Amino acid sequence: MKHPLILASSSPFRQSLLQKFNLPFSTFSPDIDETALPNEAPEQLVYRLSESKARAAVKHFDQGLVIGSDQVAVFNxxxxxxxxxxxxxxxxxxxxxxxxxxxxxxxxxxxIAANKAKTLIEPFEVVFKTLTLEQIEAYCDAEQPYNCAGSFKSEGLGICLFEKLNGDDPNSLIGLxxxxxNQLLTEFDFDVLAHQ
Incomplete structure (x- = not known):
């Protein structure tokens, strides 16, 4: 394959999502500082971090198409x-x-070889049900979502907290x-289906 795919993430969730493309890929941990800059808007933060993660691949690889992703939850x-x-x-x-x-x-x-990046931001809305304290405590005890932004895992029991999901791609909620x-890869002349 001319362009090996590289995932700039050690997240098992992102890796399992990318496996849906049915193609081999390498992974590495980008290991960058994810602290927001002073007065940085959430959109600017995820844009900058996803690109920084992808560009970190130059420390490990000479060529390939690197996929970087970052996510934040925003409320009020x-x-x-x-x-x-x-x-x-x-x-x-x-x-x-x-x-x-x-x-x-x-x-x-x-x-990497062309030193060219394309970056976008995908929004996704989660509408929460009206929850009782008992429901919230039961959820926390069952799933212990303490390392998840927003305190829930949408790919697990967290789905029971929601009334509605609004967005183009449910995979984006899990992180990729x-x-x-697929559209971005096409812009780099990489057709996922043609590589099957």
């Missing part, structure tokens, strides 16, 4: 972090009850918008 204009413990998760999920949370996923494809990724 604020970036949501990982809760890290049950108390914080309960606070986050209580705030979201009956509300809408927007996920922004930055996606970058970077051609495959429909847009």
């Amino acid at each position: 204009g604020q970036i949501l972090g990982k809760p890290h413990n049950k108390e914080n998760a309960i606070v986050q999920l209580s705030l979201f009850s009956g509300q809408t949370v927007t996920f922004l996923t930055g996606l970058c494809v970077y051609d 918008p495959l429909i847009k990724l």
